[in-house]
Amino acid sequence: MKSFPFIVFIFLTSLVFAQPRKDVQRTSVELLYGQKFLAHPSFNHAFNTLDNIQYGGNISYVGVGVSGSVSPDRWFFSHYGSYYYTQVVPQSIKVNDTITNQITGFNFGFTYFGVSLIPRKKFFDVFVTLGANTGRLRMYGNHYTTQKNPYFSPKIRIHPALTFRNFRISLQIEYEYDISRKNWRHTTFFKGDKLNLAKTSNTGLTIFAGIGYVIDGTGKGNGGFVGF
Numbered sequence: 001m002k003s004f005p006f007i008v009f010i011f012l013t014s015l016v017f018a019q020p021r022k023d024v025q026r027t028s029v030e031l032l033y034g035q036k037f038l039a040h041p042s043f044n045h046a047f048n049t050l051d052n053i054q055y056g057g058n059i060s061y062v063g064v065g066v067s068g069s070v071s072p073d074r075w076f077f078s079h080y081g082s083y084y085y086t087q088v089v090p091q092s093i094k095v096n097d098t099i100t101n102q103i104t105g106f107n108f109g110f111t112y113f114g115v116s117l118i119p120r121k122k123f124f125d126v127f128v129t130l131g132a133n134t135g136r137l138r139m140y141g142n143h144y145t146t147q148k149n150p151y152f153s154p155k156i157r158i159h160p161a162l163t164f165r166n167f168r169i170s171l172q173i174e175y176e177y178d179i180s181r182k183n184w185r186h187t188t189f190f191k192g193d194k195l196n197l198a199k200t201s202n203t204g205l206t207i208f209a210g211i212g213y214v215i216d217g218t219g220k221g222n223g224g225f226v227g228f
Contacts, residue, residue, distance in 0.1 A: 027068045028161070028168045030212030032086060034061040038204040043197075046093050050205060058093050058103055059137070061086035065109075065210065067159070067170075080114035080127040082159075086208075088137065095197065101145050107135035109174075111157055127159040133176050137200065138187065144195040147184040151202040153177055163214055172208040 036059040037048045047058050065084025088105035095101055114129025136150040153176035161170040182199035 026163075026214060027066065028163075028170075028212045028214045030065050030067065030084075030168065030170065030210035032061065032063050032065050032084060032172070032208045032210045034086065034172075034206050034208035035059070036061070036202075036204055036206045038201065040201050040203065042200040043093065043095060046095075047200075058091050060089040060091070061107060061206070061208070062089060063087055063107075065208075065212075067161075067212075080116060080129055080159075081110070081112045082129070082131075083108070083110040085109075093139070095139075095142075095145055095195070099142055099145055099195075101139045102141045103137060103139055105135060105137040105148075107133055109133045109155070111155075114157075114159075123163050125161055125163075127157075127161070129157045129159065131155055131157065133174075133202075137202070139184070139197075140187075144193060145197065146187055147194055147197060148187050149182075149184045149200050149202075151178050151180045153179065153202055166214050168210070168212045168214050170208075170210040170212070172210060174206050174208075176203060176206070178202040 035048065037050045037053055038059075039050055041047070041049050041052075045052055048054055063084055063086030065082060065086075067082035068080070086107045086109070088103065088107070090102050090104045093101050093103045109131065111129035111131030113131070114127050117126040117128060118124065131154075133153045133155055134151065136148050138148045140146050155174045155176035157172060157174035159170060159172045161168055163169075178201045182201050184197040184200065186194060
């Protein structure tokens with residue numbers, strides 16, 4: 001059952017592009033950089049929180065994503081979906097104010113149920129979508145604190161995007177709610193003694209900046225302003 005969130009992720013995101021031939025589809029492949037701000041403090045505010053926002057904090061992401069918007073002739077609103085993979089940039093963190101560790105991890109994110117708030121515009125749109133994140137945080141660098149914190153979090157995302165010719169610049173703002181266990185656990189290949197770490201919830205706000213390349217439904221560049 002550990003693989004269930006990943007199976008759901010693959011199934012839903014495969015549906016993003018399974019649309020009728022007559023729909024006009026625009027797909028963007030983007031490079032992403034993001035920051036997470038947790039709703040609840042952990043490790044004496046070692047992680048960024050919503051009440052103490054600091055850019056360049058301990059949960060920063062880099063990765064790649066694919067977004068697809070479809071403008072069916074029979075609907076007024078565009079349909080929109082996306083998926084992405086990001087890696088947590090390794091950074092130092094202190095546990096109990098004395099033990100220095102490195103924090104890393106990864107995140108799979110997808111959205112499928114979404115609409116355009118500004119349909120049929122030439123170069124700008126704002127999408128609102130529902131989806132989920134799944135992944136884990138991982139600590140390493142110390143024998144007693146080499147542990148992981150996996151999570152699964154439904155989310156809502158607001159995604160404004162500006163597209164000119166074949167290029168897209170976007171801002172992706174999402175709030176997720178962690179419904180999984182908050183405990184830190186042994187990593188797969190490390191079974192020694194461990195220090196009990198403070199529970200950590202991944203509920204919070206993540207902001208991504210993205211830059212990418214847009215293709216149309218035939219796999220060719222658009223060569224001008226694109227409609228969603």
